[in-house]
Amino acid sequence: MKVLVLNCGSSSIKYQFIDTANRIALAKGMVERIGMTSAVLTHQPLNKEKIRIVGEILDHSIAIEYVIAVLLSPNHGVIKDKKEIDAVGHRVVHGGETFSGSVLITDQVMNALKENIELAPLHNPPNIKGIQATKDHLPTTPQCGIFDTAFHVKMPPRAYLYGIPYELYKKYKIRRYGFHGTSHRYVSERAAQILGKPIEQLKIITAHLGNGCSMAAVDCGRSVDTTMGFTPLEGLIMGTRSGDMDPSVILYIMAKEGLSLSEANTLLNKHSGLIGISGESSDMREIEEAVGEGNKKAKYAFDVFTYRIKKYVGAYTAALGGLDALIFTGGIGENSIMVRNDVCANMEFLGIKINDELNKNVKGECVISTDDSKVTVMRIPTNEELVIALDTEQIVSEQLSIKHAASVN
Ligand code: ADP
Secondary structure, eight states: OEEEEEEEOSSOEEEEEEETTTTEEEEEEEEESTTEEEEEEEEEETTSOOEEEEEEEOSHHHHHHHHHHHHHOTTTOSOSSGGGOOEEEEEESOOTTTOSSOEEOOHHHHHHHHHTGGGSTTTHHHHHHHHHHHHHHOTTSOEEEEESSGGGTTSOHHHHOOSSOHHHHHHHOOSOOOSOHHHHHHHHHHHHHHHTSOGGGOEEEEEEESSSEEEEEEETTEEEEESOOSSTTSSSOOSSOOOSOOHHHHHHHHHHHTOOHHHHHHHHHHSSHHHHHHSSOSOHHHHHHHHHTTOHHHHHHHHHHHHHHHHHHHHHHHHHTSOSEEEEEHHHHHHOHHHHHHHHTTOGGGTOOBOHHHHHTOOSSEEOBOTTOSSEEEEOOOOHHHHHHHHHHHHHHHHHHHHHHHHHO
């Protein structure tokens, strides 16, 4: 099946056109600066030259029209007819408590998505716009929603409830939701396949470390706890987000600095984390460079970052009652030798021992722990788009067989 995978943000749309039979992206690209006269579409067809188009793309509907047009383009395209797009899979950020798995998008699902807007006011509206825009241009093509939160929705109440009055959970749905679910699910499943064991027998900690960072405790293939919470702000230190802290700190800063709610929100989400502590950069490569040059604040930022991950490895090993595998993924998890090294240092007491040479020479999916390490430590590149394409294929195939059965009967 050929699936168009879309990740619609407020001013950008990332896309991949995936052939699920070979599990390869026939084309990938991005539309940026939607809403502006100088919007940019970058398109990379497989084994062909990358192209860049600048034009007026004022809304998501026009952006999707451009994406379809470039997929159809005689020179840079990969299909000859729109009908070759068998289905569309959308990354949807927040499924609230409603969705614990991927779904075919129907009017009922659209209503539920709209009901969840309050939980993700920045992310769900562009996701919804993307779905509506796709419907404008591909009215008969099935569309599916794959949620960042779904993998975590079934964690136990002890992990998702906050220590606030229970009525507030009931009234406003304030609980831990967790995000990056597609990635945590993918890398934990890959880990089981690489280890050659049924996932039902494994206790795994996954660390997705990119611009946004989160970890998950995966027991028998199910997420039982995760570091991000009601919003992606909780948990690990990230490029620009604070992660965990005493909630009164923000009340104190608001009072002292006279910040509004929106300014406080910006402070915690955009000016904290690595950039906030270092004052240098939110990019781990630049932090590492600055550490190498002896920059003290960059070193603080780096240490706070890795120490927080280490603490959660300990906490989640306790939560899981043991540990079989620790997985690093995301831009930092896949590429930073220093981060993996620091997180795993002095962890022999937990059964974690990495091999320096393996850690330095990673390639593709690989094990970086020593032969005698009780816990297998792995680097597994994430592939959220592939999960979206495969989930979409499965849902659409099921629908087709139901329709077929109905027509036969
Ligand atoms: P996003 O979360 O936006 O998808 P990525 O997963 O691509 O982002 O991760 C981006 C992060 O990965 C940045 O902090 C970047 O510095 C870091 N990164 C990429 N390559 C390396 C590297 N070789 N060493 C250290 N960090 C790296």
